[in-house]
Amino acid sequence: MVTRTLLLLPGDGIGPEAMAEVRKLIAVLNDTQSAGFTVQEGLVGGAAYDAHGQAISDEDMEKALAADAVLFGAVGGPKWDGVAYEVRPEAGLLRLRKEMELFANLRPAICYPALAASSSLKQEVVEGLDILIVRELTGGVYFGEPKEIIDLGNGQKRGIDTQVYDTFEIERISGVAFELARTRANKVCSMEKHNVMKSGVLWKEVVAATHKANYADVELTHMLADAGGMQLVRWPKQFDVIVTDNLFGDMLSDVAAMLTGSLGMLPSASLGAPDPMSGARKALYEPVHGSAPDIAGKGLANPIAMIASFAMCLRYSFNMVAEADRLEAAIAGVLDDGMRTADIMSDGMTQLSTAEMGDAITAKYLTLSA
Ligand code: NAD
Numbered sequence: 188m189v190t191r192t193l194l195l196l197p198g199d200g201i202g203p204e205a206m207a208e209v210r211k212l213i214a215v216l217n218d219t220q221s222a223g224f225t226v227q228e229g230l231v232g233g234a235a236y237d238a239h240g241q242a243i244s245d246e247d248m249e250k251a252l253a254a255d256a257v258l259f260g261a262v263g264g265p266k267w268d269g270v271a272y273e274v275r276p277e278a279g280l281l282r283l284r285k286e287m288e289l290f291a292n293l294r295p296a297i298c299y300p301a302l303a304a305s306s307s308l309k310q311e312v313v314e315g316l317d318i319l320i321v322r323e324l325t326g327g328v329y330f331g332e333p334k335e336i337i338d339l340g341n342g343q344k345r346g347i348d349t350q351v352y353d354t355f356e357i358e359r360i361s362g363v364a365f366e367l368a369r370t371r372a373n374k375v376c377s378m379e380k381h382n383v384m385k386s387g388v389l390w391k392e393v394v395a396a397t398h399k400a401n402y403a404d405v406e407l408t409h410m411l412a413d414a415g416g417m418q419l420v421r422w423p424k425q426f427d428v429i430v431t432d433n434l435f436g437d438m439l440s441d442v443a444a445m446l447t448g449s450l451g452m453l454p455s456a457s458l459g460a461p462d463p464m465s466g467a468r469k470a471l472y473e474p475v476h477g478s479a480p481d482i483a484g485k486g487l488a489n490p491i492a493m494i495a496s497f498a499m500c501l502r503y504s505f506n507m508v509a510e511a512d513r514l515e516a517a518i519a520g521v522l523d524d525g526m527r528t529a530d531i532m533s534d535g536m537t538q539l540s541t542a543e544m545g546d547a548i549t550a551k552y553l554t555l556s557a
Contacts, residue, residue: 189223191505194254196231196247196283199267199276200478201541202260204486205493208545209258212497215549216510219556227254231283232262232276232478242279251283252469256504258497259283259473264480280473284324287469289457290356291363292322292436293499294475296423296443296453301522305448305533308420313446318426319371320443321364322436324457326356327386329433350386352432357393359460364430365402374406374427378415378435390432416442440475449530450476451489454496456503470504472496482529486540489528491518494548517551524551 193213197206216222229247230238238244242262243251251257262276272278283289298306298316306313331349338344361377368375377394381387391409398407410418412435418425419442431439444453453476459469474492482488495518502511521544527536528544539547 189221190225191223191256192225192227192254193500194227194229194247194250194257196229196243196251196257196259196279197234198232198260198262198279198478199234199264200261200480200483201476201488202232202262202478204483204488204541205474205490206258206260208490208541208548209493209497211545211549212494212514212552215553219553220510222507222510231259231279233264233267235279236267236270236274236276240274242274242276243282248282248286251287251471255467255470256500257283257287257471258493258500259471260493261474261476261478263478264483276478283471284457287457287471288325288459289469289471290323290325290460291360291458292324292440293363293367293456293458293503294320294322294440294443294453295455295499296320296440296447298447299452299519299522301519301525302448302452302531305531306446308446312422312424316423316446317371318423318443319367319428320436320440321360321367321428321430322440323352323356323360323432324436325433326352327433350384350432350434352386352390354389354393357390358397361394361397361430362401363458364428365398365405365407368405368428369402372427373404374408376408376410376415376426376429378410378412378429378431378439380412380435381409382411386432394430412439415439419443419446444475449489451492451528451530452495453492454499456496456499458503468504470500472500472504486542487529488541489530490541490545491528491548494518494545513555514548514552517548517555520551520555521547 197203298313303314328350331351379387379390381391498511498514501507525536
């Protein structure tokens, strides 16, 4: 029987509540479809700090490196606001991204028909929206050196960040975008600022060369990142896959996120390079939202972002495409049935707790599997 190892890192705040709903689905997949998931558990963020004085222990880091995929909840909260910078909760996520070499961040923005009316944009602009933002995650201005504040000695200081990209970094992130486009509408739009940034000039050149060499069947367009932000709110359905750097991706993916409603609906995946022997990529799946301390422990958290992250895990780490499609259809079906958590509640709908929403999606998944 096939064995698939999952490491669950629920983290802090609403992370454990949302992860509990994924556990139900893992059990259903094992029981009804012999999916063969072996589940390991670990601590991350404030929970790991309380237990080990670190944002993730070396032992849990090893489990993450050995697992087929990691499911991550959320980290942080006021309890740990005063802890040392190196062991703050977010350091656990940054260590995972760094040591697993997760260079590609995938953020889909899908507008479920049942929620189209509650978007801040007009219904016709967002209804049926399905775009994927592929953000470079380990390079660019967040990591480039020098990165410092220097004292100029005249009462002035200078803050410096360095935007830097090498050819291989652009080749590998654009390769991921082109490959994913082939499984979707086969279109990639690359966004940079070649009009004012040297790194943008190189980005555009390398994306074009990668396209010509290996992915000429995919439709490629280029857009300045500021114009891209404007087009995302004007007519987002023109896009299929958007590929962009770390800084622009951070902003553009947040813009795209708000097209679809609540933070509680948004999944993400972070992928590494394929293993040369097995072809498998290291991968971490997590909701976009944080630990939401304001609602933690109250049964108010929307578990859909976490569950949709698990659907991405089925799709990208285990090639369980039919199961991923069915799970996404189960989410859409439950919303069509008028079920809502508090964050997406509207008149005439039925409000459910976190666990009730998880149960409803699990039941719908089973119905769709029958
Ligand atoms: P947040 O995403 O935790 O919450 C923002 C708002 O959205 C809150 O009002 C919250 O109640 C609501 N919300 C978020 N997820 C929800 C869900 N699933 N269902 C219903 N409502 C939801 O962001 P924040 O308040 O800025 O940060 C809180 C803590 O989370 C901080 O410590 C921050 O550092 C951390 N954080 C962690 C991550 C991560 O773990 N990847 C990401 C962002 C923030």
